[in-house]
Amino acid sequence: MSPLSLTLFDILLLVSIVVLAWTALTSADERRSVILFMAFGLVVALAWGRLLAPDVALAEAAIGAGLSGALLLAALRELPSAVTASGDGRRSHALRHYATQGTVSVLSVALAGMLAWILTAHFEGPARDELARAVTSHLELSGVSNPVTAVLLNFRGYDTLLELAVLLAAVLGILTLGPGRAAYRPSGPIFDALTRWLTPLLLVTAGYLLWVGAHAPGGAFQAGATLAAAGIVLRLAGSEWIGLPRDGAVLRLVMAAGVGVFLVVGVSLLVLGRPFLGYPPAWAGALILLIESAATLAIAATLVLAFIGGRLPTEADRKGDAVTAPAAGAGANPDPSDDGEPRPC
Amino acid sequence: MLTAQWLYALTGCVVMALGLRAALLHPSLLRRVLAINIMGTGVFMLLVAVAYRGPDLAPDPVPHALVLTGIVVAVSATALALALARRLAREHADD
Numbered sequence: 001m002s003p004l005s006l007t008l009f010d011i012l013l014l015v016s017i018v019v020l021a022w023t024a025l026t027s028a029d030e031r032r033s034v035i036l037f038m039a040f041g042l043v044v045a046l047a048w049g050r051l052l053a054p055d056v057a058l059a060e061a062a063i064g065a066g067l068s069g070a071l072l073l074a075a076l077r078e079l080p081s082a083v084t085a086s087g088d089g090r091r092s093h094a095l096r097h098y099a100t101q102g103t104v105s106v107l108s109v110a111l112a113g114m115l116a117w118i119l120t121a122h123f124e125g126p127a128r129d130e131l132a133r134a135v136t137s138h139l140e141l142s143g144v145s146n147p148v149t150a151v152l153l154n155f156r157g158y159d160t161l162l163e164l165a166v167l168l169a170a171v172l173g174i175l176t177l178g179p180g181r182a183a184y185r186p187s188g189p190i191f192d193a194l195t196r197w198l199t200p201l202l203l204v205t206a207g208y209l210l211w212v213g214a215h216a217p218g219g220a221f222q223a224g225a226t227l228a229a230a231g232i233v234l235r236l237a238g239s240e241w242i243g244l245p246r247d248g249a250v251l252r253l254v255m256a257a258g259v260g261v262f263l264v265v266g267v268s269l270l271v272l273g274r275p276f277l278g279y280p281p282a283w284a285g286a287l288i289l290l291i292e293s294a295a296t297l298a299i300a301a302t303l304v305l306a307f308i309g310g311r312l313p314t315e316a317d318r319k320g321d322a323v324t325a326p327a328a329g330a331g332a333n334p335d336p337s338d339d340g341e342p343r344p345c
Numbered sequence: 346m347l348t349a350q351w352l353y354a355l356t357g358c359v360v361m362a363l364g365l366r367a368a369l370l371h372p373s374l375l376r377r378v379l380a381i382n383i384m385g386t387g388v389f390m391l392l393v394a395v396a397y398r399g400p401d402l403a404p405d406p407v408p409h410a411l412v413l414t415g416i417v418v419a420v421s422a423t424a425l426a427l428a429l430a431r432r433l434a435r436e437h438a439d440d
Contacts, residue, residue, distance in 0.1 A: 006349040014356045021360045021383050025367040030375055037379050044386055051397045052404045056412045063420050068382055075427040079375050079434050104369045112362035119354045132405035147406035156410060163414045170421035174428040221417055306424030309431055
């Protein structure tokens, strides 16, 4: 394993990563903490670019720093720091409090030390790259030339199918928790002008990332996150429907599209006498693009619904009648009161 | 042997430990969710550092795919946790 030469840039990156993580976790102000967390994600994305992992760096910048940060910032308004994980009386025994803190700190340091020790042994031993060589030697059968996309959508397609199922399970959980936030107030002319530029740009970027993922860094996750970012920008501009289908049935179909198309492709191949998700090499490229397109839509819809934080508010919710609101799916009732000026979506 | 690759992996361990400690000790729910995210990023950093195979060889794509999957699972878990916390805050407000 040839060493990556240490430069001043690496040292600066690593020091800022640790310092940003530490300050994000210890800052007294929660808002500052969330913003430091987003900065932390961006610096980590830089570090991953340095380690020749551009796919992962893109995903971290878009999802880890961008969308997680947006979710945390939106939650910040509604979660006073009084909402804590433990009940009362925790602070009553100062001695016990310090004992817990000490034990947890010592155990965390011990865990990090153990991991570092294992890693040192790993780096000193012979290079273990059987999997990497297996991927490289079968890459031309996968239908794409970006090895990460080949692993995600072809060689380890099962993992990605289950990952999309996790995403679907999470959004179903969110939808059952009640109505989401009401739309924000319509934005002023300056932000509106920005939205009109930014939204089409994000849509085109998402399409580009989806297409380019076959042979260069990009793919369904990065594209889905970018599409979701367009939705969040529209949401911040005061739009209520942000381009989501108004028909609840259609919305549910979009949410399930990732898992659905993946399963239909897998089962069709079974019927044709091939293994589950064992694409014929001639068709692999087209099938991967089909699955990725559906996954992009599903990921974007899921992330936008996560930002709204529940099902789209119905008429009954808006009257403060949340308890008796029909437990219909997201957006089952088209909202007639959305008479704001037309949005660019 | 002190290579930058090893230092990147070591930083991953440190960030993971910082996140784990805060996730277990911090009283605020929002801060706990944030801490679990930082802890996950530490683990991802470790995997990306292990996948690096020098400037001449392409990195191992399998850990990269694992990390991509992990990032998406982390954001779904974050979204669900925050929705639960929001519901909890509403229940508290009703009391």
